Amino acid sequence: MGDPMRIRAAENNGVVDVKILMKHDMESGQRKDASGKLIPAWFITMVNVKAQGKDVFNAEFGSAVSKDPFLNFKYKGSKGDKLLVSWIDLRGDKRTDEATVS
Amino acid sequence: MNLHRRNLLQFTAIFTLMASAGLITEAQAEEWNKAAFEGKSLDEVFNALGTSTPEKSSLISMNAPDIAENGAVVPVSISSNLKAQQIAILVEKNPSTLAAQFFIPAGTESFVSTRIKMAQTSNVFGLVKADGKWLMTSKEIKVTLGGCGG
Amino acid sequence: MKNKVTHSLAPLLFFYSLIFSQCAYAQGKPDTQFQKMIANSFRTEGIANIDRIAQDETQRFCSNPQASHDAQYQKRVEEIQQLNMANIPAPKDGRYIGDWQKGEVIAQSGRGSTWTDNQQTVNGGGCYNCHQIDQKEIAYGNLGPSLWNYGKLRGYSQEIVIYTWKKIFNPKAFNACSAMPRFGHFKLLTQEQLQDLMALLLDPRSPVNQ
């Protein structure tokens, strides 16, 4: 299971600005280790964000998303909304964290 | 800030169970567009997204630096005046052309910001699907060699 | 195996440091405490052997920040420069100018000689770290002067060619405490690599001279 994410979500004029940092190595499958062996690809493939139980954002990542991925998006919502952010990676590892919109 | 972190940690504990139960189901995980992410050229990715070469449009904008100090992390954001259903970021000279794609439900703005890896200086394409049709914008981002190079 | 070598070297190194410390600093005081700190704070890792911490005469002199500024050291500066000048061979095949295209690759590469490299790693010159060279490369450092139009500005005379060879081989022959590594003296670059770098600067066809 992955490490905790960091989620910031703030409402302004009816729009919630969501910023998410995920802890993940995002191995592209193109890097070599010290002995010259290819490090197998291992990256987050999908991210789902729900607000009050409803999808507000979905992402699919490839190997070219940076290590410790960052996402920023905006949706129409309110203070106090409960956000659930989940990801799954190439090996099927998963992580879900929650935050409350401020 | 600290308060937020504390909250986060509490939630972490509570939601561990939920996470292992999984909010993204295996069935959903299967939907990851393998063909698109394995595309090695713009055309292959366009194809996998179900479009011919999208038309260039001034209604789509990309905010990214002209020069990235480091190719490992290049900030890119895409936004549009149109109501986007889907957004995609493509890097022409990366080993896999498609970097990421996003699905934008009603009520979510036509905007996304993220950070991508670039293997070398390349054209970067921002695609937006609105009203069932893909449109795009592009810009060249220079990747410089950093540090002592060792 | 390598570690054992390291361990046996450490006391020896410390002993050396004690001898050298007599003349190491401007104050002329032996500084055993500093030498002890240096000897105890480093270890061998990969190809970066502990013996690299020992200083030669040039390095010792130039570790005094006043060495190259203060008039009282002028005589010593000249001695150090002569010392470095004394041992600069001309290329064995008599050829000073190699292939500028290979020279550009060497100038771009900052690799080699660190503990994350190995014996097989080809050293680069790391020239762009400190110098502007081909104007097309925008990521250049400014610790050293711009080398753009190097030959075009100075001409391609034998005198300039030989000066440049010596300067790259051992810059301390001209400026005792120059920041530039002694690429030939410490065999950081091969003769062929030096010739290729020479070409980058002094071949009239090199992009540097356009």
Add this chain to the structure above:
Amino acid sequence: MTPFSFAQTTADEIAKYRAMLADDNPAELYEAAGEELWKKPSGPKKSTLERCNLGLGPGVLNGAAAQLPRYFSDTKKVQDLESRLMTCMYVLQGVPEKEIVNAPMQEGLKKDMDAIVAYVVAQSKGMPIHVSTKHPKEMEAYDLGKKAFFYRAGPMDFACATCHSADDKRIRLQDLPNLTTPAGAAAGWGTWPAYRVSSGQFWTMAMRLTDCYRQQRFPFPIYGSEVLTALSMYMAVNANGGTMETPGLKR
């Protein structure tokens, strides 16, 4: 296009790149992990680090990193943040220092240390750097650090000073702080530890200095060694009056 205007455009674009990155610092992911480690009983003594004294009293973290390195009477040594944390882990948790020293960078106990460092330095963010040289051992460490800073050796003749003792210098496009001046030292010392995007890693000051020595083609500076503390003392004292912007975010 003249070289000057070209260079200016380059500088502007690099500034834009840095500004775009500055927004969200992944170091915060390490801070959260560090807080957990700080409060979790562990080591042979199954105890937390919550009573660790970083100089302002047991458990006081607010502003502590801004006043390090300093002399500690219990160990009779000048210690920087990481060597002091090693003392706490040994005394409070029973973790042998050797195990931390020998752990590979970014792995095992070093990885824990990285996170703890992130947690601690975040609690000095925005505070003035205020490092004392009142104790004779502190002054001595400063002098030793200064000598180490100018110590040239290795196959490339480099010292720290080769790249970090003049204003407005760069390697490639990366600015080099002049660590001999108050402003330069504050820009250098005050922005590390930092998350480094090129490696996707959080780097403590020990890691930062170790990689400097790697690039200098020196042998490996031993973790927690006197030279790292002394160099830290030299930089920190030069940076006095500057502001802690930790954890930083770097190329």
